[in-house]
Amino acid sequence: MKHNSYKILGATLMASALMLSACSTDDSGGSATGSNSKEGGENPAFQEEHKGGTLNLAAANGFVGGLDPQINYADDGWQVFQFLYDGLMKLGQTSGDKSTTPTPDLAEEIPEPEDDGKRYTFKIRDGITYSDGHELAPEDVKASFERVFRISGPTSSSWFGVIKGADKCIDDPKTCDLSEGIDVDDDARTVTFHLTEADPDFLYKLGTPHASILPADSPQKDVGSDPLPTTGPYYIESYNAKTKMIAKRNPHFKEWNHLAQPQGYADEIVYNFGVDGQNATTKVKNGDIDWMFDPVPTDRLGEVSAGPTASQFHTNEQLAMEYITMNVNEKPFDSLEARQAVNYALDRSAMAKVYGGEAVATPTCGILPPGFMGHREDCIYTTDPGGEWNGPDMEKAKQLVEESGTKGEEVTIYVPNVPVRAEIGKYVQSVLNDLGYKASLKKLAGSIHFNYIQNTENHVQMAYTEWYADYPSPSAFDQVLLSCASFHPGSDSSVNIxxxxxxxxxxMMEKASKAQITDEDKADELWAEADRALMEKSPLAPVFTPKRVDFVSERVGNYHYTHMYNALLSQFWVQ
Structure with missing residues (x-):
């Protein structure tokens, strides 16, 4: 899970802050969206008349993980890397479902998997030039994946350990040689990957920033704040994490696939750091800044989401889940009935209101987010099961607690010590007390909460946490969060909490995963069955799908939002 540096601030919103405007589509090809509306259509072909100008952005802080695309594991960096770097594949740079679909980027086409999904051969495009003026070569691909291991990239072993020879790179990163797993034919301009086993998510992983292709002579270390040569429409001219980043148009860039890497509109992108949410909101409203990374403060939402600025306010669902996890190996949640009781009792609408209302959260009781393969509106734990969540069933919940024999037991809920999450924790505490438990709340510093609740030695019975997708595959939720392989007792890295x-x-999940390689329709059915089977066992309680709020200046046109990487900044018109 990449670090989500975008957070909703505050504990509650006033009702006026939730009165969002209805959808108003402009003539830019994108749309300004209220909480109940859809985002714009597909990103249109480049329109020369809108080229030029300076796009001004703002954030409270510089990038969490620096400028190295193979190191940075945070959403602020990944969003910007979309217009800087390229991989063999990329998720579509557009609004809508294509933003979760791999498309060929530096590769000419998506190859058919061979050898039962264990071999992929990519033909590398001709004529792609880095921002420093030298041409991209097939050997850069092999060198880039070796670099991922040599610099101990955060996903080197978990994502790319399936490449033949990667086991030796994991044991000795500094001398990594992937000759066994990656063949390069310079004359044919092909690169062939040999995998130890089929990986249905391999193409998704090749479309992430951690699989960016860099020059073969790139430094074999985390470059920190030093820019690397880029293949995208921009390069970084300067960067200071305390003040600003300036990105200029890459003079060598020529669009090769609009869906993978569209030409940028602004001649220059200036990202100003040290601008807090209050100041950024005012600056966007006044037209001094075009877009802000940080959330609009809760006391300003009503102001900017209605009236003259309503068309500048956009909300979009994220590929994420906020949820309550229940430890099946600790009392009282070693009882299936006790876990199911919690799922029936939670008022997800009330919890969404505490978070900020349906402007920023959509109640759910399924694990897979909307838009994912296997997602179904098939809620078990509600007053009228079988469709969307429509309300808690407290009577059923209390009946299950009685049947479980766990009534009166003590339960501690662990939450991050952040106001909105603490308030949600208090609500869960009250629900548990109503069910007949003796509930208490434990607040942990946000910096340690996630690691703490993973370790079985801490005997965490229940916790409130979140999960954000690294790539749009059902395995990134169901298997990562709830498979036997993800449970590591005594470890701070056991995401199967x-x-x-x-x-x-x-x-069931393994069968669904294998079907992805050959039959996506069948895989969709199998993942839906597996997701429902998990929810029947009730090891966690999905609460809501969080939304991203974007507030842009009046002059910004062509707003588009990708499900994985948020707003497409390079596609904003500023003239």
Missing amino acids: AGFCDEDIDK
Whole structure:
């Protein structure tokens, strides 16, 4: 899970802050969207008359993970890297479903998997030039993946350990040689990957910033704040994490696939740091800044989401889940009935209101987010099961607690010590007390909460947390969060926080995963079955899908939002 540096601030919103405007589509090809409306259509072909100008952005802080695309694991950097770097594949740079679909980027086309999904051969495009003037070569691909291991990239082993020879790179990163797993034919301009086993998510992983292709002679270390040569429409002229980043148009860039890497509109992008949410909101409203990374403060939402600025206010669902996890190996949640009772009892609408209302959160009771393969509106734990969540069933919940024999037991809920999350924790505490438990709340510093609740030695019974996708595959939720392989007792890196392990469901997920390679429709059915089977076991309680709020200046046109990487900044018109 990449670090989500975009946070909703504050504990509650006044009702006036939730009165969002209806959808108003402009003539830019994008749209200004209220909480109940859809985003714009596909990103149109480049329109020369809108080229030029300076796009001004603002954030409270510089990038969490620096400028190295193979190191940075945070959403602020990944958003900017979209217009700087390229991989063999890329998720579509557009609004809508294509933003979760791999498309060929530096590769000419998506190759058919061979050898039962264990071999992929990519033909590298001709004529792609880095911002420093030298041409991209096939050997850069092999060198880039070796660099991922040599610099100990955060996903080197978990994502790319499936490449033949990667085991040696994991053992000795500094001398990494992937000759066994990556063949390069310079004359044919092909690169062939040999995998130890089929990986249905391999193409998704090749479309992330961690798979960016860099010059073969790039430094074999984290470059920190030093820019690397880019293949995208911009390069970084200067960067200071305390003040600003300036990106200029890459003079060598020529658009090769509009869906993968569209030409940028602004001649210059200036990203100003040290601008807090209050100041940024005022600057956007006044037209001094065109877009702000940080959330609009809760006391300003009503002001900017209605009236003259309503068309500048956009909300979009994220590929994420806020949820309550229940430890199946600790009392009282070693009882299936106790876990199901919690799922029936939670008023997800009330919890969404605490978070900020349906402007920023959509109640849900399924694990897979909307838009994912396998997602179904098929809620089990509600007053009228079988469709969308429509309300809690407290009577059923209390009945299950009685059947479980756990009434009166003590339960501690762990939450991050952040106002809005603490308020949600208080609500869950009250629900547990209403069910007959003796509930208490434990607040942990946000910097340690996620690691703490993963370690079984801490005997965490229940916790409130979040999960954001690294790539849009159902395995990134169901398997990562709830497979037997993701449970590591005694470790701070055990994202299966519930400690859930069901070998039969594991087999269902494995079958669904394999089907992705050959039959996506069948895989969609199998993932839906696996997701429902997980929810029947109730190791966690999905609460809501969070939304991203974007506030842009009046002059910005062509607003588009990708499900994975947020607003497409390079596609904003500023003239």
